[in-house]
Amino acid sequence: MTPSIALSGVAKRFGRRHVLDGVDLAVQPGTSLVIIGGSGTGKSVLLKSILGLIPIDAGSIRVDGQEVAGLRGAALAAHRTRIGMLFQGGALFDSLSVWRNISFALGGSAANRRAVAIDNLARVGLGAEVADLKPSELSGGMLKRVALARAIAARPPILFFDEPTTGLDPINAAKINNLIRTLVKDLKITALTITHDMTSVRVIADKVAMLHAGRIIWQGPLAALDGCDNAYVRQFVTGSAEGPISGLVAS
Amino acid sequence: MIGVLAAIGAPVLAGLAAIGRLARFAAAAVAALLRPPWYPGQLAQQMLIIGWLSLPVVGLTAIFTGSALAQQIFIGGSRFNAAATVPAVTVIGVVRELGPVLGGLMVAGRVASAMAAELGTMRVTEQIDALVTLRTDPFRWLVAPRLLAAVLVMPALVLVSNALGVMGGWLLATQRLGFNSAQYLATTARYLQIDDVVSSLVKAAVFGFFIALMGCYHGYHSGGGAAGVGRATTNAVVSSFILILLSNLIITVIVFGS
Numbered sequence: 001m002t003p004s005i006a007l008s009g010v011a012k013r014f015g016r017r018h019v020l021d022g023v024d025l026a027v028q029p030g031t032s033l034v035i036i037g038g039s040g041t042g043k044s045v046l047l048k049s050i051l052g053l054i055p056i057d058a059g060s061i062r063v064d065g066q067e068v069a070g071l072r073g074a075a076l077a078a079h080r081t082r083i084g085m086l087f088q089g090g091a092l093f094d095s096l097s098v099w100r101n102i103s104f105a106l107g108g109s110a111a112n113r114r115a116v117a118i119d120n121l122a123r124v125g126l127g128a129e130v131a132d133l134k135p136s137e138l139s140g141g142m143l144k145r146v147a148l149a150r151a152i153a154a155r156p157p158i159l160f161f162d163e164p165t166t167g168l169d170p171i172n173a174a175k176i177n178n179l180i181r182t183l184v185k186d187l188k189i190t191a192l193t194i195t196h197d198m199t200s201v202r203v204i205a206d207k208v209a210m211l212h213a214g215r216i217i218w219q220g221p222l223a224a225l226d227g228c229d230n231a232y233v234r235q236f237v238t239g240s241a242e243g244p245i246s247g248l249v250a251s
Numbered sequence: 252m253i254g255v256l257a258a259i260g261a262p263v264l265a266g267l268a269a270i271g272r273l274a275r276f277a278a279a280a281v282a283a284l285l286r287p288p289w290y291p292g293q294l295a296q297q298m299l300i301i302g303w304l305s306l307p308v309v310g311l312t313a314i315f316t317g318s319a320l321a322q323q324i325f326i327g328g329s330r331f332n333a334a335a336t337v338p339a340v341t342v343i344g345v346v347r348e349l350g351p352v353l354g355g356l357m358v359a360g361r362v363a364s365a366m367a368a369e370l371g372t373m374r375v376t377e378q379i380d381a382l383v384t385l386r387t388d389p390f391r392w393l394v395a396p397r398l399l400a401a402v403l404v405m406p407a408l409v410l411v412s413n414a415l416g417v418m419g420g421w422l423l424a425t426q427r428l429g430f431n432s433a434q435y436l437a438t439t440a441r442y443l444q445i446d447d448v449v450s451s452l453v454k455a456a457v458f459g460f461f462i463a464l465m466g467c468y469h470g471y472h473s474g475g476g477a478a479g480v481g482r483a484t485t486n487a488v489v490s491s492f493i494l495i496l497l498s499n500l501i502i503t504v505i506v507f508g509s
Binding site for chain 1: 372373376377378380381382383384385386387
């Protein structure tokens, strides 16, 4: 089966710092893969490279079999229609109401787009009364839900989640994790999530990969994570200060 | 010797690179203006923000400056029996220079900073990345409407500024300096030439272009969190001030130099 996302030897350098140094990874259709790794290890760069927001220096990125590296103009825009993205801070447009944010990329009349937006709000557990609010009037949890509604509004076959629970209290984080799991299952979406929240990993993931020093150093099914004998993975999963992962990395 | 050359060459090269980046940004923004999709709602909103909401500050600046100019011309002119030149010099000074330049500087202070802050915040909160992932070109959605709106509304703002500047001079001259109202207005009309008005409007459009360009450029390339947005805002205001004053000099020399 052709993987939804296939990365081979992906490299990206900022100045003298190799952020990605030969990343190989494959995500099968309908699978939820979570990439774990410390702050500043290039997880966000990896997502943005697949989206074509950051050009890579070397390697290959294939989405549904199509090479993404080097795409430009209309071809790149067409590639992006296959992917929805939940940004870390939500990235809702401050000047637009909730329903206009959700329906931003949709066509049709305003009434139709508003109806679709309200339908998607319901999917993420919010009522129609939220539709006319501005993002600044939402709480952190609501903001993440609205951003999630925007990400799924065009029903993309692939969804990216960038640190989906960052900044949320444990209850709202749990709700977002469950919501992501439900949406991925219900909409039969291929999901790629980056996080360092192990609670998220256990709820969202079918498979887990760990990014460290610019490479995928371990990958396997969620069930294999706790029994993994990789010292880096073990340290990360247990959150221990002692182990091979030492310093802080500049973002 | 090589050290000296490097010390001179490095900032020169950096300056040239910055000019190149700005030129590419400007070219991309103008190209975005020419190709669909266009966003008339965004354009109308920006025209309102740049034009309508700048009217009070531009108007007040014009009235106060026109009045002060009339007073100064009267005092200076009295030294060599030329106090009667107040209406003529005021209208020429206001329409050719003070109206467009002070109007441009006031709008730059208000609008370029706001644009840089807004786009800078959008950059650091990933809203610009979100636009791209939602298949919307940030140049068409954000930059082009601001650029076109500024170029369209600045001439209208400067027309109002000129009128209020002349009115400020007239008010002071008739209420304080003893000028006859009808004579003052007749002299003003006699000395105001079409070239003065045209050059004023051309300057306004050019200033509008630079104000929006600097606001968008610095905001779009903002980084480094809140401090980065702050730097972008400062740079947008300072660079638009410099470009307004420089382009004013160039246009003045071209139009009136001969």
